[in-house]
Amino acid sequence: MGETDLDTTVLTHGVAEQTATTGDIERCIEELRINGYALAPSGLEESELAQARDVLDKVYAQQAEEVGGEDNLRLMKDANIARAVCAYDPLMLKIATLPVILEVAAAFLRQYCVLMSHNGILNQPGRDHYQFTWHRDLNYQHYTSSRPLALSALLAVDPFDEVTGGTYVLPGTHLFEAFPSEDFVRNHQKVVKCPPGTIIFFDAMLYHRTGKNNSNDVRRAVNHIITPPMLRQQYNFKEIFAQRGVEVEDPKVRDYLGFEYEIPKSVKDWREGKIEAARAARARQP
């Protein structure tokens, strides 16, 4: 039976409480809470989407060049991702601050929140992408919380369909700690398809992945991760120790005080650290 054959009458018995939704934002919030994802139009014009494609390609090329070429991005598993795009072009800043994104974030997270990352995803035809594998946007986190930790907002810049590869989601997995069994994944994975200009909102703890692009064109998207800035040092210990002229030699203590963990000041700085680590790991391989 196809979804169009479903009986849509809603009759209940024994129900004393029911959620009421009054508009598009509330519909998104209900879907996000239960399914873990929801779709909404961005309101962007076709001309803006065309411009966004161009901007993403240019920012990516510029960022690849500044770290010595795409091979270095592949080495650190960062190929085909343009980072911090809102800082590179006014249109990307307009996208990052779209009213629908800010409204859904405010209603979903219900507290002060910040943009944690803002990345262009360039899904190249027939090529591997790091995002093809199932992941949470809060990587390595295996717990649930009674309130959401972060919101992802993925803007489809190109069509997301069976040929270009939609976004695969595992509904409800934001509510469970562990990644589900392979049987569950095969039986319950869903592919989200949508026209360009649609935003796929999801709970950042929902397992998802990029679909394989079997078309002849790049399939682009822009992902936003929005979160309350709760887990960070309350003040800059490194700076305070330096101001007080106190030296710390022990690398473990330096690590613990966050001396080696600075927020990178540029995309290039962030990537150079990762490239160095990837080269060192490769050199250690037998």
Ligand SMILES: O=C(O)CCC(=O)C(=O)O
């Ligand atoms: O491109 C997609 O469909 C998903 C992107 C994704 O997985 C991510 O940005 O975390």
